[in-house]
Structures are given as C-alpha cells and as structure tokens.
Amino acid sequence: MEIHQLTYFVAVAETGSFTRAAERCNIAQPSLSQQIMKLEQELGEPLFDRLPRRVVLTDAGRMLLPRANSILAELQDIKHGLNEDVENGRGVLSVGFIPTIAPFVLPRVIKRFSQDCPLATLSVQEDLTEVLVREIIDGKLDVGSPVYRSTTN
Amino acid sequence: MEIHQLTYFVAVAETGSFTRAAERCNIAQPSLSQQIMKLEQELGEPLFDRLPRRVVLTDAGRMLLPRANSILAELQDIKHGLNEDVENGRGVLSVGFIPTIAPFVLPRVIKRFSQDCPLATLSVQEDLTEVLVREIIDGKLDVGSPVYRSTTN
DNA sequence: ACTTCTTACGCAATGCGTAAAGATA
C-alpha cells in the first residue's frame, strides 16, 4: 500500500471516474487503473464497482475512503507544520472518524478539546461529517475552537 | 514522502541507531541511510543528530514521530479492518496526539469515547503517552473501553 | 461511433545491495 495509491483512490472516489481522476492526478489513465488494481489486490477485494457510465464505491471502498483522507491530511499537516511553530499548544490534532460514530462524539469531543487546548487546531476528516463540520465552520455550531478541513491536494 | 520512509524513521527513532533500525526493517543499512536522507531533504531539515555513539531526534524529528506512528497505525487498521465487521459501532478510532496536549485530554476523551461507543476500539499513538496508555491497559486507570497500542511492525 | 476501463509492452526512475571511504573513540 503506497501513498500515491491512496491519492489516486480518493481522486477516483471523488470524481466517480478513472479518466477524470487521472486528469486531476496528472498521470495517464491506464497507469491510474494499474495502481488502483494493485491496491484492490493487496486489500483482497474490489474498491469500486465499474458501472457502464460511472464508478461507485463498494462497501470496502466506503470504509477505506475516510481513512485514506485522514492519512493524506496527516501528511499535509506534516509538510506544513514541521518548520513552523507547532509548540506552545499551537499543535494540530488530526482525527479520523468512522461514519457510524461521528455524529455522536464529534461535537462533544471538539468542545472538550477546545476547552483544554484553546490555541490548538483541530483537523477532522470524514466525508459523512462534512455537513457537520461545515456548520461548525459557518458558526452555526459554536465549539470555541479553530476547525479546518484539510484539502486532499 | 513515502510510507517505507516513515517506517524507517520510526525504527531509527526507537532503536537510536541506523544499524539496528536496518536490521529490524530487514534491509541493508546504507539503503536505510539513503531513505532517511531523502526524507530529511524533503522536509527541509535534519531529523536526527548523528552523535558518535548514538543518534537522537532533532526538534523536527520529535514533531514527526507521533505523526508517523499515527499514519502507520492507520495503515495497520486499514489492512486489519477492511474485510472484517467494522460496522455496528465496532469500529476502530485511531487518534494521534501531540506530546504537549496528551496528558490533559487523553483520559477524559477516552472516557467520553467509551461512554458513547462501548463496542468501539480506541487506538492511541504517542510515545510520551506510553506510560499513560500502559496504566490504562494494566487496569490501573479504568476507562471502560478496550484500548490497544498498535505495533509499528 | 463514442466513451470508458483494461491489457500489453517498453522505458525511465528509484529503492536496494555490495564495496569502499570518512569519522570518532
């Protein structure tokens, strides 16, 4: 399992197409196909259902997506934050949530976290919690702490 | 930045030696040196101070370590959990902590998490919290939820 | 026919190993 494979996987999942994902990743489409197949082979089951007109996630793919996003976001954080001041409680806590549990814990955990570490930044990755996170960002759900959603490059 | 580079980095950090890290990773020692140097080059600053008798983490290295562990643990979770039943609240929440904030939030977050998701498993990665986690595992600190520390292979 | 994914194949990049060289005690 390699990082670029996770990148390609997320691109396919988000675009719903191998072709468009290849464009986004700036590689040839067969090369992307090849890497996705290797990933599926390593994990033991297909990640996408290849339908005639579009590509949709399988159950395994749906489970992988938030975790892949979390890992890619953490890598982003590393590149951004290593040279900068990540001291003095200004750290970045990167948390990946699983769909089932997110709605229950997320608001409370964020609130709790913001109370203990007001200067720290929280990074949340989970597709199904996107709406929730957006509400927080928009200020409809005040949690008292800076929250941002990492872009997946 | 590649996965195997993070693996090598963690091995060097934990063994305090390029030679022993290479043995653990089952590769030649110069090859490991090469990958560590590439990683340092990409991040823009050295990760280790090469002392005569041992190697120690630089500030940058200390910041990278918990994040690298977190990523590697997430990859482990993916491999373990994809085929299995990660539904019904039996999921694995993998959380990476930064040294400064861990002692404050960890116990409370774990307790809160266990209340909301009694069937879920919590995975914590941070070297400086190792003692804390061990106390929890040993039962001295009851949090009411299964906790395990992922091995970094 | 047109769009999209897969297969086939060759090249180029790179991770790894062996051997030699610094460096420090």
Add this chain to the structure above:
DNA sequence: TATCTTTACGCATTGCGTAAGAAGT
C-alpha cells in the same frame, strides 16, 4: 583498530506512458 554512518555504483523492481483491445451506450 573497532564501530557506525556516508558515499559510490550497479542491478532489479516498478511506476508511468503509448498503443491497442474490450465492453457498453
């Protein structure tokens, strides 16, 4: 001299691109 890391260099793996094939609308 012994231990440990770095440098040098060649090989083998593999990711990527181009071209052709397959399948569906």
